[in-house]
Amino acid sequence: MRALLTFLASRLTRALIAVWLVSTVVFVVMRLSGDPVPLLLPPDAPRSEYARVAKELGTDRALPVQYAVFLGHVVQADFGRSIHFREPAMRVAVGYLPATAQLGLTAFALAVLVAVPVGVISAVRRNTLVDHAVMAVALVGQSAPTFFLGILFILVLSLKAGLLPTSGRGDWTHLVLPALTLGAFSMASIARLTRSALLEVLRQDYVRTARAKGLREWRVVAKHAFRNAAIPVLTITGLQLGTLLGLSVVTETVFAWPGLGRLAIHSIYNRDYPVVQCVVFLSALVFVVINFAIEIAYGFLDPRIRPR
Amino acid sequence: MASSIPVSVPADALSVGGGPRGGSVARRTRRLLTAGAGFVLLLGLVAGAAPWLSPHDPVRQSLRGRLAAPTLEGADGRAHPLGTDHLGRDVLSRTLYGARVSLLVGFAAVAVGSLVGGALGILAGYRGGWTDSVVMTVADAQLAFPFVLLAIGIIGVLGPSFPTLVAVIGLSGWVDYARVLRSQVLVLRSREFVDAILALGGAVPRIVARHILPNVLSTLVVIATLQLARAIVLEATLSFLGLGIQPPTPSWGGMIQEGREYLDSAWWISIFPGCLLLLTSLVVSRSGDWLRDLLDPTLRSE
Numbered sequence: 001m002r003a004l005l006t007f008l009a010s011r012l013t014r015a016l017i018a019v020w021l022v023s024t025v026v027f028v029v030m031r032l033s034g035d036p037v038p039l040l041l042p043p044d045a046p047r048s049e050y051a052r053v054a055k056e057l058g059t060d061r062a063l064p065v066q067y068a069v070f071l072g073h074v075v076q077a078d079f080g081r082s083i084h085f086r087e088p089a090m091r092v093a094v095g096y097l098p099a100t101a102q103l104g105l106t107a108f109a110l111a112v113l114v115a116v117p118v119g120v121i122s123a124v125r126r127n128t129l130v131d132h133a134v135m136a137v138a139l140v141g142q143s144a145p146t147f148f149l150g151i152l153f154i155l156v157l158s159l160k161a162g163l164l165p166t167s168g169r170g171d172w173t174h175l176v177l178p179a180l181t182l183g184a185f186s187m188a189s190i191a192r193l194t195r196s197a198l199l200e201v202l203r204q205d206y207v208r209t210a211r212a213k214g215l216r217e218w219r220v221v222a223k224h225a226f227r228n229a230a231i232p233v234l235t236i237t238g239l240q241l242g243t244l245l246g247l248s249v250v251t252e253t254v255f256a257w258p259g260l261g262r263l264a265i266h267s268i269y270n271r272d273y274p275v276v277q278c279v280v281f282l283s284a285l286v287f288v289v290i291n292f293a294i295e296i297a298y299g300f301l302d303p304r305i306r307p308r
Numbered sequence: 309m310a311s312s313i314p315v316s317v318p319a320d321a322l323s324v325g326g327g328p329r330g331g332s333v334a335r336r337t338r339r340l341l342t343a344g345a346g347f348v349l350l351l352g353l354v355a356g357a358a359p360w361l362s363p364h365d366p367v368r369q370s371l372r373g374r375l376a377a378p379t380l381e382g383a384d385g386r387a388h389p390l391g392t393d394h395l396g397r398d399v400l401s402r403t404l405y406g407a408r409v410s411l412l413v414g415f416a417a418v419a420v421g422s423l424v425g426g427a428l429g430i431l432a433g434y435r436g437g438w439t440d441s442v443v444m445t446v447a448d449a450q451l452a453f454p455f456v457l458l459a460i461g462i463i464g465v466l467g468p469s470f471p472t473l474v475a476v477i478g479l480s481g482w483v484d485y486a487r488v489l490r491s492q493v494l495v496l497r498s499r500e501f502v503d504a505i506l507a508l509g510g511a512v513p514r515i516v517a518r519h520i521l522p523n524v525l526s527t528l529v530v531i532a533t534l535q536l537a538r539a540i541v542l543e544a545t546l547s548f549l550g551l552g553i554q555p556p557t558p559s560w561g562g563m564i565q566e567g568r569e570y571l572d573s574a575w576w577i578s579i580f581p582g583c584l585l586l587l588t589s590l591v592v593s594r595s596g597d598w599l600r601d602l603l604d605p606t607l608r609s610e
Contacts, residue, residue, distance in 0.1 A: 018449040025458065029465050143590040145541045147548045148564060148582040151571065155579070159572045246456040250545055254568075264457070265549055268464030280461040 008296065015292045022284040023074045026277045027067055079278040084267065089274035093260065093282050099169060100259035103251070104244045106175055107183035112237060115187045119194025119233075124221055126199060134191065141188030146247050150181040150254035167256040182251040186240040193236050197229040204228075238294035242287045337598045344595030351588060355407035362401035363387060367556045370396030375574040391576040393566060402558035403581045409547075409559040410540050410588065413473055417539040420478025422532050425485025430516060430524070432486065433493025440490070447483045455480045456542070463551045473552060477542050481535045488531060492524050526603040534596035537589050544585050560585045 037053050054060040058069055073079065079089040118138075122131045141149075157177060158166040165174050201207065202225050210224045211217075249261030256262070260279050267275035354361060363386070373388075373396040380387045390399040432443040459476045466472050496502065497520070505515050546552035547561030555562060560581040567577025 014445075014448055017445060021446065021449040022458070026461070029462050032466060139594070140586070140590060143537065143541075143593045144586050145544055145582075145589060147545055147561075148578075148586060151564060151568065151578055151582060155571050155575055249457060249460060250549070253549060261457075264460060264464075268460070268551070273465060276461050276464055280457050283457050 011292060011295050015288045018288050019285060022281060023071065024067075026281055027070050030273060030277060031063070031066075074281070079281065080274040082267075082272055082275045084270045084272040084275070089278040090282075092275055093263065093278045096258065096260045096263045097282070099257060100245075100248055100252070100261065103175070103178055103182060103257055103259060104241070104248055106179040107181075107244055107248075107251075108186065108241055110179050111183035111187040111190060111240065115190035116194050116233070119191040120198060120221065120226065122191070122195045123198035123202065124217075126195075131195075135195070138188040138191045141184045142192070144184065146181060146185060147250045147254050149184055150177070150251060153177050153181055154254070167254075169258055178251050178255040178257050181254065182244055182247055185247065186237075186244060190233065190237055190240065194229065194233050197232045198225055201225045201229045235294075235298060238298070239291075241290050241294075245283055245287055245290075334602065337601050341595055341598040341602065344591050344598065347588075347591045348595070351407055352411060354404055355411050358401075358404040358408060362398070362404050363389075364398035364401045366397060366401040366405040366558050368397060372396065375570060375577075377574070378576055390580045391574065393563070393577045394570055394574070399563075399576055399580055402563055403560070403584060405558045406560040406563060406581055407584070409553050409557065410543060410585070413470070413477065413543040413553070414536050414540040416474040417477035417481070417543070418532050418536050420474055421481035421535055421539075422485055422528060424479065425482030426489055426524075426528055428482065429486035429489030430493050430520060433490040434497055434512075434516060434520070436494070436497075443486060444490070447486055450483050456545070459542070459546065460549065460551060463546065468546075468551050468554055470553070473543065473546065477539050477546075480542065481538060484535060485528065485531050488527055489524050492527060493520055496520055496523055530596060530600045530604055533599055534593060537593035537596065540585070540592065541589050 037050055037057065037059060041049055041053060051060070058066055061069075077090050081087065082089045082092050085092045118134055122134045125131050154166050154177065157163050164177050166177075168174055198221075202221075204225075207220060207225055210220045215224075248259060249264060251257065252259045252261040253265055260283065264276055264279040267273075267279070358366075370392070373392050375394060376388055376392040376396075378389055378391040378399075380389065388398050388400065390403065392398055393402070428443050432440040459480055462476055463472055501519065502515060505519065506512075543552055544559070544561030544564070547559045548565045549561075550565065552561055553559040555566075563581040564578045564585075567574065567579075570577055
């Protein structure tokens with residue numbers, strides 16, 4: 001119990017340090033970008049106006065004070081008001097969260113549901129034509145730039161074959177291409193890892209024993225080998241959720257998907273920095289929470305790593 | 309592609325069965341690696357010689373010759389083997405020039421990443437103690453959030469420029485170098501020869517430069533190659549998002565973005581540079597894998 005609490009505490013500390021570092025980077029970048037006051041005022045505004053707005057934003061105070069005030073706001077999830085939407089930045093960002101979550105989770109489910117069986121088949125049928133073909137596709141999937149993969153899908157499946165809509169958010173058909181694009185990298189990674197993990201396990205003595213007992217091959221694979229191969233696969237699979245979050249910016253832009261990533265890009269073009277900072281922070285927070293949850297789940301699943 | 313999470317690269321089945329056929333596998337890997345290096349070299353030559361190889365000026369517009377399909381006899385009576393874009397610029401010439409941006413940013417970013425990551429990794433591994441703790445905590449923190457997003461935020465606020473781009477892409481990869489080198493230096497440092505040199509009055513910087521560095525160089529090269537593929541893709545991605553190299557300078561990511569609106573009528577604008585980008589990414593990352601298999605098979609589990 002003590003060991004478990006220590007484990008939880010150390011992981012929580014790390015998660016908090018990560019969030020703190022992200023906020024600090026956000027603050028530094030915000031300062032580097034220059035004085036925000038002229039952005040908010042018309043060019044012919046009098047000097048007294050400048051002073052008033054600077055006082056209101058707190059930019060007239062010393063940097064350490066500004067940093068402290070900023071951290072205080074971060075704790076309250078307050079990133080200021082969006083210049084473009086004229087609403088609190090956090091409220092704007094949270095409004096775009098469901099679309100990103102829908103896309104990310106669909107891509108994740110698709111990746112796992114395709115990759116794991118494919119990896120298993122590849123391992124069982126190793127060095128056959130099927131295996132080579134699947135692994136070649138996986139290699140391409142792993143190194144293909146996500147945005148170009150999306151463009152290829154749009155060209156071939158939407159424009160030429162006319163099967164699916166090119167962009168936007170609507171019924172489930174709108175979800176297929178973005179989810180496939182976003183999930184491709186994870187799918188390829190999970191498939192390759194499943195294959196190599198299973199191959200590793202299939203060489204073990206207990207698999208030979210199981211075969212020697214006269215068990216059918218599928219039973220050996222399903223019951224004895226797969227369960228042991230599942231642990232590394234599970235770790236990587238969990239980490240893919242975070243990767244998907246990072247790649248969703250690109251996918252959302254390609255498919256005009258109204259999520260957080262597209263909001264971030266639009267806000268950059270609009271010079272709406274409160275929203276940009278808020279999205280970066282929010283994503284980092286989601287990412288850190290996911291990683292934290294995975295590490296804890298992993299600690300429970302595999303007792304060997306718990307005491308660390 | 310670009311992700312802040314280190315995905316462990318699965319071992320190939322080839323080596324799982326290894327053993328007696330090891331020699332021929334190594335020979336095959338060496339041959340593949342030569343081919344990969346040849347490809348990169350060729351791309352470098354093409355990029356360097358772009359002004360002489362390109363049939364047209366890559367930024368010269370021709371409103372009469374817009375959106376021409378790949379042709380040997382265009383509206384201007386000259387060949388456009390890969391067609392022209394929405395401003396009538398030659399796609400082949402732009403693709404050749406685009407290789408410059410990709411390689412320049414890619415190699416510069418790798419230089420930044422390997423210098424910073426290598427130095428911090430060696431420092432953390434050699435000094436240990438709180439230096440090690442600080443470096444590794446920052447590394448963990450960086451891995452704990454999607455760097456692509458932060459990169460977009462930073463470039464979005466600072467504005468895109470070559471130095472910003474190189475710094476951001478380079479620094480996005482430093483953790484990989486630092487983590488691997490740190491663990492290797494940690495082992496090397498405890499070896500007897502280090503103590504022997506210290507006892508003989510050898511200075512620490514000299515030990516690091518003459519004895520530690522040569523020992524980790526092959527690892528450094530492997531990671532740098534894998535990072536090169538990542539950097540090239542990240543640059544293209546940022547350029548695609550409008551946050552990379554700015555028009556009219558041709559870059560692959562920018563070209564793919566420009567051609568996106570014309571995908572239905574003029575697919576060649578996006579698809580040719582895209583395919584070259586995909587091929588480059590594939591070849592370079594595979595070369596990294598092959599290099600690792602040859603130089604440092606232990607890295608596999610990393």
